Amino acid sequence: MQYNKLILCFVTLASITLSAMHGDSSETMRPAQFPALISSVHVSGPLDFCGEIVELDNPEVRERLEKELLLTLWDRPQIVLWIKRSKRFFPIIEKMLQEHNMPQDLKYIVIIESALRPHAGSRKGAIGFWQFMEATGRRYGLVINSEKDERRNIFRSTEAAISYYKELYELLKSWTLSAAAYNMGEQGLQSEILAQKSNNYYHLYLPLETQRYIMRAISAKIILSAPEAYGFRFTEADLYPPLQFDRIRLECFQETPIAIIAQAADTYFKMIKDLNPEIRGHYLAAGSHWLLIPRGAADGFHTRFKVLVNQWLAESSERVYVVKAGDNLSAIAERFNVPLPALIIWNRLAKNKHIHPGDRLVIYSDAIELEEGKAGE
Known part of the structure; x- marks a missing residue:
């Protein structure tokens, strides 16, 4: 009996606390303002991707699209960030696509690839807005070395993506197939087209990731084209401003x-x-x-x-110190009274870098002149 009273007391207290937390903002949190689940996954046609019809009359296609749309809507914080970042980066991408007479829907590829994050990376080694692998990025003119990685540059990576998509479209004659090839590689896609004797993306049996890829892009298009229909309402001040x-x-x-x-x-x-x-x-x-x-x-x-x-x-008093036997970075930094992180930065060293006798280290410090003076005495 005492236990039941304790539970009732806790529930009452929790209800009061939640009401206090919502305060005046409770109006914006009413469930009635969110679309019903059934309407959230119902897609009405006609619908296209890059001007090519999405086969919604095919039950299997509709099921795949509704699945991706539902999974996407489940992660509402991510969609909020998509919408906020799109104000910053979409104008750049849209202008470049227009200049090259490319479909505007290709901008949704950037959404599903990187969520518009320049430093996005994958386990396979893809980097940047358009998630280029290193070899592919270099093939399309991107500088990728220890000093610069243009996969993270919105202008240069979009130029490279446009060049790649132009080649894919010239080869496949379909933007939908081009997007699939962007995901799985043109050679792999061509092999499947030949083996299955079909060049219709929606009829091809492809790797699961590629089967989902276009549907995820279409889901992003559906949501970002009408965010209010899915409960996302923003003022201009809510969005991240374009780069100035x-x-x-x-x-x-x-x-x-x-x-x-x-x-x-x-x-x-x-x-x-x-x-x-x-x-x-x-x-x-x-x-x-x-x-x-x-x-x-x-x-x-x-x-x-x-x-x-x-x-x-x-x-700057730059000097070169030659590493001796028994030296380590911490001891060298202490000897010349310089911060260890600075020594690492000056010499472009990895944090776990091992130095060896004979290595040459740059040190910006008058202390090294004193050390050299002692050595000459």
Whole structure:
């Protein structure tokens, strides 16, 4: 009896707490405002993907699409992020697709590939907005090395994806098949087309991932084309604003700290990295680069940059230390009174990097001059 009273007390307290938590916002949380489950998975035609009809009159196709639509709607926080990010990145992708006379629906491929995240990665090694594998990215002109990975650049990766899709469409004569080939590879898809004697995507038996791939893209299109129908209501202020930037060309005659570029652009290190996610590490490699900097910062940038670089070169006391037997990074950092993370950054070392006698380390510190002086006494 006492136990039952305790349970009743707990339930009452929980109800009061939840009511207090909702407060004035309870109006926006009413279940009645969300679409009924049956309407959420009911897709009315006609429906197309890249201008090609989706065969909703085929029960198997409808079942696959409704399954993906339902699974997608289940992850509502992810959809919220899709919608918020789309305001930032879709205008860039849409403009580039239009310039190349490509179907606008291809932008939904980016949604299902990376959720519009530049640093998205897969277990197989695909990276960036369009999830290019390294070899494929290089094939379509992307720079991928220890200093830069253009798969993370929205402009360069979209250019590469457009080139790839053009080739796929020329080969397959169907945007739906082209998207399937983008997922599983053109050779694998062509083999299935020949073996099954059908070039209709909806009639092909393909790997499960590819069977789901187009349906996931169509589900993203359905939801993002009419988010209000699925309970997603946003004001303009809720969405992430489009990127605001100036584009500059920068010549670096040697490796240059990104911190200096940030100073010249009147901003901070993270902003430069966020606008240029393809840059790896803390330095920009020697050579010519196109960079994005905050809107308005281009005016006078090169003058400020030249002054800052010259000042950095004059002030930095760069010396080379030759690793000796028994040395380790922590001991070297302590010896020259420099932070261990700085020593790692200066020398582009992995955190678990092992050094060996004879290795040469760059150290920006007057302490090394003292060490050299002692050695000469």
